Amino acid sequence: MKKELIDFLNMDLQFIRGVGPVLAGRFNDVIGGRRVLDFMLHIPSSVRNRGITECAMDATHGDTITIPLQIKSHKPGGTFGRGRRRPTQIMCADKTGQTVVIQFFNSSYLDYWLKKLPIGAWRIVSGKIEMIANRPTMTHPDFIEEMQNATKIPTNQAIYPSGEGLTQKTFANVRDQIFVALPEKLNGADEQTREFFDALRRVHFPESNDDLAPTSTYIAKLAYWELLAHQAAIVISRKKREDKTNRRTVRPKKYDLIPKLRDAIPFELTGAQNRTINEIFADMAKDIPMMRLVQGDVGSGKTIVALAAAIKMAETGAQTALLAPTDTLAGQHFAKLKPLCDKIGIVCDILTGRDKGSVRKEKLISLRSGRTRLVVGTHALFSDDVEYKDLGLVIIDEQHRFGVSQREALRAKGNNPDLLALSATPIPRTLSMTIYGDMDISIINEKPAGRLPIKTTKLPMARVDNLVAHIKPQIESGAKVFWVCPLVDESEESDMTAVETRYEELKKVFANVGLVHGQMDKKQRDAVMQQFADDNSGMNILVATTVIEVGIDVPRATIMVIENAERFGLAALHQLRGRVGRGSEQSFCVLVYGDNISPDGLKRLNVLCETDDGFVIAEQDLMMRGVGELLGTRQSGWIQYHFVDYREHRDLFKLASRAARDNEIDSWTRDLMYMFDCGVNVGA
Ligand code: ADP
Ligand code: MG
Numbered sequence: 001m002k003k004e005l006i007d008f009l010n011m012d013l014q015f016i017r018g019v020g021p022v023l024a025g026r027f028n029d030v031i032g033g034r035r036v037l038d039f040m041l042h043i044p045s046s047v048r049n050r051g052i053t054e055c056a057m058d059a060t061h062g063d064t065i066t067i068p069l070q071i072k073s074h075k076p077g078g079t080f081g082r083g084r085r086r087p088t089q090i091m092c093a094d095k096t097g098q099t100v101v102i103q104f105f106n107s108s109y110l111d112y113w114l115k116k117l118p119i120g121a122w123r124i125v126s127g128k129i130e131m132i133a134n135r136p137t138m139t140h141p142d143f144i145e146e147m148q149n150a151t152k153i154p155t156n157q158a159i160y161p162s163g164e165g166l167t168q169k170t171f172a173n174v175r176d177q178i179f180v181a182l183p184e185k186l187n188g189a190d191e192q193t194r195e196f197f198d199a200l201r202r203v204h205f206p207e208s209n210d211d212l213a214p215t216s217t218y219i220a221k222l223a224y225w226e227l228l229a230h231q232a233a234i235v236i237s238r239k240k241r242e243d244k245t246n247r248r249t250v251r252p253k254k255y256d257l258i259p260k261l262r263d264a265i266p267f268e269l270t271g272a273q274n275r276t277i278n279e280i281f282a283d284m285a286k287d288i289p290m291m292r293l294v295q296g297d298v299g300s301g302k303t304i305v306a307l308a309a310a311i312k313m314a315e316t317g318a319q320t321a322l323l324a325p326t327d328t329l330a331g332q333h334f335a336k337l338k339p340l341c342d343k344i345g346i347v348c349d350i351l352t353g354r355d356k357g358s359v360r361k362e363k364l365i366s367l368r369s370g371r372t373r374l375v376v377g378t379h380a381l382f383s384d385d386v387e388y389k390d391l392g393l394v395i396i397d398e399q400h401r402f403g404v405s406q407r408e409a410l411r412a413k414g415n416n417p418d419l420l421a422l423s424a425t426p427i428p429r430t431l432s433m434t435i436y437g438d439m440d441i442s443i444i445n446e447k448p449a450g451r452l453p454i455k456t457t458k459l460p461m462a463r464v465d466n467l468v469a470h471i472k473p474q475i476e477s478g479a480k481v482f483w484v485c486p487l488v489d490e491s492e493e494s495d496m497t498a499v500e501t502r503y504e505e506l507k508k509v510f511a512n513v514g515l516v517h518g519q520m521d522k523k524q525r526d527a528v529m530q531q532f533a534d535d536n537s538g539m540n541i542l543v544a545t546t547v548i549e550v551g552i553d554v555p556r557a558t559i560m561v562i563e564n565a566e567r568f569g570l571a572a573l574h575q576l577r578g579r580v581g582r583g584s585e586q587s588f589c590v591l592v593y594g595d596n597i598s599p600d601g602l603k604r605l606n607v608l609c610e611t612d613d614g615f616v617i618a619e620q621d622l623m624m625r626g627v628g629e630l631l632g633t634r635q636s637g638w639i640q641y642h643f644v645d646y647r648e649h650r651d652l653f654k655l656a657s658r659a660a661r662d663n664e665i666d667s668w669t670r671d672l673m674y675m676f677d678c679g680v681n682v683g684a
Contacts, residue, residue, distance in 0.1 A: 001193060001671050008185040009037040009675070018173050023166070027174075029518055030163035036178055037675060041642040043203045044158035044212060050126050050143075051155055056094045056136040059129045066126035066143070066153055069093065069100055071117045077104070087139070090117055092125075100129075101137040102144075117144070124150045142168070156207050164518030164545065175204050192668050196225065214648035223643040225672050227656035232669045233404060233678035234437040235660045237291075241438070247287045248416060251316035251392060257344055261311045264343040265304060272446035273301055277308045279442050280420065284312055284393075290418035293399070293436055295426050296444030297614040298578025299451065302422045305444070306395045307337055307374075309420050314346045314373040318392030322376045323410055325401035327352045328526055332553050333397070334376045341374060351377035351386070382410040393418045400425065403677040424578065425571055426614040428622050431646065434653045445615065453612045454581040456589040458565070458605045464592060468509055471559055475510065480532065480557040481541040482579055486567045502563065503543045514542040546576070555583035565591035566601035570621040573608055600624065622646055642676075 013034050014024035028034040031042040050066045059065045069092035077088035087103040090113060094100055102125060104113075117123060127141030143153045160171040179201055186194055199218040206212050212219065240246060269277070276294055283290035296302050310320035322337075324330040334350040341348035349372045351363050366372040370389030375381065391414030396407055399421035411417055421439070432441060459467060471481055483506065485499040503515045514528045532542040533554045546568075560580045565573060573591070581587035591605050607620050644652070660669075672678075 001674075002185075002188060004187075005185045005189060005193070008181065009035065009040075011036045013039060013174065016174055016177050018170070023170060026163070026165045026518075030161075030166055039174055039178060040200050040204070041675075042160065043200075043642065044206060045161045046159045046212065047206050047209050048157045048159050049155065050153055050157055052124075052150075054095050056098050056100045056129065057096070059136065061129070061131045063129055064127065064142075065129050066124065067094055067100070068122055068124050068147065069102075070122050071119050072099075073119060074113055074117075088113060092123075099135055101132070101135055102141060103137060103139050105139070122147050124153065126153050158204065158206055179204065190668075193671065196222075196672075214645035219643055220649070220652070223641070223645065223649050224652050224656060226641055226643050226676050227649070227652055228659055228669060229672040229676040229678045231434075231437070231656045231660035232665050233673055236665065237438040241288050241291065246416070248289065250285060250287060251318055253315045254317050255315050257311050257315045257346065258308070260344045261308060261340070264340045267448065269304065270301065270444070270446045270448055272296070272444040273305055276305050276442040276444055279440070280305070280309050281312055283440070284309070284418055289416050290393075290420065291439045292419070292442060293421045293423060293439045294442045294444060295423050295432075297426065297447070298424045298575065299447060299582050300444040301448055302397075302424070302444065303333060303336060306397070306420065306422060307340060309393060309395065309418075310374045311344060311346070313393040313418070316392065317370070318390045319367070319370065319372065319388050319414075320374045320393040320395060321381050321388070321391060321410060321413070322374065322395040322397065323381055323402065323406075324376065324378060324397045327354060327378055327522075328529055329397065330377050336553075337374065337376060346373040347371050348374040348376070351375055351380050353378060353380050355380070379406065382406070382413055386413065388413050390414070391417050393420065395419075396421045399423050405677050424614075425575065426618045428615070428619045431622070431653075434657055437657070443615075445613075450584055451581065452584075452586050454560075454577060454587045454589050456577065456591065456609045456612075458591040458593060458609060461563075461592055461594050464563075467561065467590060467592070468506070471561075472509065474559065475540045478556065479540070479559055479585075480554060481559040481561065482557055482576075483541060483543045483561045483563070484576055485543065485545060485563045498563070499543060499545050506541060506543060510541050512537075512539045512541075514539045515544070516542065517545045546572070553582055554579070556585075558583070558585050558587040560587070560589040561592060562589070563592045564594050565605055566593045566597040570604050570607060570617055570624065573604070574614060574617045577608065 012024060013019050013027050013036065014021045016036075019027075024034045027039065031038050033039075048064055050064065053059060053065045053067050056065070056067060072091045072093055075089040075091065077086045085105060087105045090102040090104075092100045092102060102117075124143075124145050124147055125138065125141045126143040127138045129136050129138055131137070145152050154172070157168065158172070158175070159168060162168065162171065182197060182201070186197060189197075199221050202218045203212065203216075203222070210216060214220065214223065276296075280290070280292060280294075283292055294302055294305060306322060310322070313320045322333060324333055330350060330352055334348070338348045338350075347366065349363055349366060351360075351367075355363060363372070363375075364386060367375060368387045368389060380386070394407070394410050394414070394417050396402055396410075396419070399407070400423060407419070407421075411419060426443070427435060471479070475481060483502065485502050499515070499517050503513060507513050514532045516525045516528050520528075528539075528542070531537045531539050535556060557580050560577055562568065562573065562576055568576070577589045580589065589608075591608065593601065593605060597605075604624065607617060607624075611617060663669075
């Protein structure tokens with residue numbers, strides 16, 4: 001690829017008109033990157049038709065419509081007796097004279113609306129229509145345009161999977177600018193590159209939901225290219241490992257530490273933990289570097305297994321780096337590992353982006369000298385100025401949260417070090433071979449003894465009040481509760497309502513309620529999370545969107561409530577549930593579902609009520625994943641493909657795998673590997 005194109009793909013989204021650093025940060029949270037390329041690989045999940053309707057009575061409750069309306073009068077909102085909020089209402093009429101109400105919560109600025117929507121004027125308005133007291137009502141319309149600007153409302157609006165603080169308008173703006181700039185950047189590009197970006201353009205401007213189905217020509221093409229990139233990376237990596245000239249000398253053991261580890265652990269290891277540890281030790285004794293993935297459900301005890309590997313490495317005098325996806329998780333690992341390392345007599349340290357100045361300097365010196373044998377941290381572990389004396393082992397926790405390039409950036413700090421990846425989300429056996437073809441896999445399929453299975457039940461939304469009454473005494477006797485609310489799906493303005501409304505409601509019942517969501521800055525979020533984890537803080541209930549960390553450990557949390565559980569995918573629900581049941585007390589998970597739950601949604605909830613086994617759930621997940629169903633893929637923990645649908649594209653897996661094995665890895669394949677972040681730098 002030409003440099004000009006690469007530079008464009010790598011451009012930070014903050015430089016796009018109307019974006020800036022704050023929104024770019026939100027893009028980073030939502031789409032997992034902040035470059036033009038990351039945006040291009042994040043495609044719409046559906047199309048919303050906004051064709052024009054003339055008559056409001058033609059629409060049914062819940063439809064999205066676009067309709068010309070004349071403004072008739074304004075009714076100011078505000079707060080009335082006993083804290084009841086009333087929305088500001090704009091009374092309008094459609095062409096037939098039918099009254100249509102537009103209403104806004106959180107907005108009592110009547111002057112503003114008088115100016116923006118003057119009485120007598122016509123506007124074209126688009127949004128979801130609801131029949132409230134028999135009157136067509138639109139709350140927070142998505143678009144309000146003057147009649148001559150009607151074309152600003154897209155007839156077929158691409159709806160992007162979004163997150164907190166990003167509206168569909170922001171997505172559309174970024175997309176439009178990128179694809180306007182693209183043709184010039186493609187000057188002189190070869191046929192395949194053009195074909196690739198043309199396919200991308202088509203899926204970013206879909207005309208119907210069919211264009212976005214896994215079976216659509218363009219999605220299938222992109223899926224194949226994506227798989228080819230991954231399979232080629234696997235082939236390269238396997239060849240490199242097996243290459244005879246690449247053999248290493250095994251580090252000799254200098255100290256005896258493993259017996260000390262066994263003494264330091266306050267419990268008996270499970271059979272599965274012991275087996276996994278033995279597999280790891282056998283790898284470490286070989287003359288080719290270890291590449292092992294440990295899969296085990298949340299709570300199966302992967303941390304101790306990781307520690308055992310680190311201690312084994314420390315016996316040779318070499319170092320281990322444990323990479324965690326967030327500061328909070330790094331902190332939790334450190335808090336657990338440090339006392340054990342102290343007992344064993346090795347130096348354990350933590351390094352995150354928070355370490356500054358002289359503190360950081362000292363930590364770096366200790367790493368460079370080799371004194372620190374185990375360092376836990378975030379991406380700070382592979383910053384440019386971090387040097388290791390002898391990095392022998394890299395451990396990646398929650399490995400799906402990292403790209404191959406990050407994994408390799410850390411490995412590059414050592415001389416072809418061992419790699420141990422940990423994953424809390426089991427992958428169906430039928431898939432793991434193709435997905436992790438370059439890795440050996442250990443499975444921890446056994447929970448520590450005495451762990452009670454989480455009792456899971458489902459509950460209709462209408463009975464939430466009973467639930468609250470039910471958990472009250474439990475909280476009073478010391479239980480901690482996670483209360484998860486989904487984002488209101490794709491809504492333009494009112495992203496936060498679900499979680500905030502629930503927070504307000506629960507505050508009326510409980511003294512100290514915490515709230516975390518993606519629009520808070522990370523520091524604030526971490527502080528609340530820390531407070532919730534702290535036994536003495538008095539904060540016993542935490543209302544959250546799914547930003548609560550994977551793997552966060554709050555042993556006293558015994559109740560997980562998931563509101564609108566039908567909106568989450570199976571794997572995501574299983575992950576969320578795994579945040580309780582980490583202590584010896586009986587834990588509960590309550591899946592609260594809305595009125596309009598689909599039969600499939602109900603089936604998903606039933607699977608969870610029936611089993612706690614991550615592998616069974618993973619198999620079910622694969623079977624039940626409907627066409628075009630993108631629920632929760634982001635949190636599913638399986639490889640985060642952009643275009644590949646695990647169920648629909650199974651034959652593409654085979655095709656791509658064969659193509660990567662049988663053909664020369666050409667420059668086009670390398671370009672693909674670069675674009676899909678498969679550990680290749682362009683030009684390499
Ligand atoms: P995960 O696999 O989710 O990373 P952790 O390693 O955090 O799980 O372990 C969960 C909890 O179980 C920790 O508090 C850990 O100390 C404890 N644990 C791990 N192994 C055992 C065991 N064999 N017996 C009892 N408790 C254990
Ligand atoms: Mg863990």
